[in-house]
Amino acid sequence: MSDTPENGAATQEAAAAAPQVSSRVLAQYIRDMSFENILAQKGVTGDAQPEIQVQVNLDARKRKQDNQFEVITKLNVTSKTKESGDPLFLLEVEYAGIFEIKGVPDEQMHPYLLIECPRITFPFLRRVVSDVTRDGGFPPLNLETIDFLALYRSELARRAEAEKAKAN
Template structure:
């Protein structure tokens, strides 16, 4: 390495300072969970398959220096005719250790990449709960959280641009 303080990606600087971006999963867990089957056992006699509505929400917060919690909240409502078949509320969370991530890229990781990492595990918890509730397992399709994040940021930038144009 040269005498200056530059280094190749992933190598510490000559002065020993580690400036390479690092991200890692510290822990994953069910933060909150509810399954309701309010019309059992009558719902098992329903002749029509339930219509299923799924809603997602992502939240994040700083827990400590370089440690962030990301919560993927999934709400499912299954309706068979005029009866609720089942309701599921799942908050699946992860603790992420993040070092040397530029501030302008932090939200992209917390709201795009971290939910992508958590989703397969949350999907399994959800599928198992629905199956254990007496229904066929609910297997959600993969979701492009990064794409959704970028789309929301573009819409936000467009809205801010329109507001600035009207000022």
């Protein structure tokens, strides 16, 4: 296929017709956070090998301003001893980002908010978790990268199963 002037013009027209997506992070902040050092409060004897569980929830809402959205990543991190299951620490954090998003079609806004936006703020949330666990008297917890696309798909599947069960 040759690049004729007609093909080039058609490509430029198609690009001009497609909406330009722009996304800006206006703010990031900790909405809510709680850290409990249960090990220091109750004391655990012996060499405690930790077992860590991380639960992730996402929430997004439209703000009053045009094209602005608040996206919240909620983490619930629990650490228990492998041997006895005694709790070592509990960290609950809600980390939010305010985004200005333009050009995303309405039918694609929900996945954009729950996949792309948390992907942008996650490195900052990871740093908060690392600092809080270190400052709380434990080795810094470096979270693995979260696959927000897989998380989104599993939530859609869970909702579809719940709807199916509700219909039956």
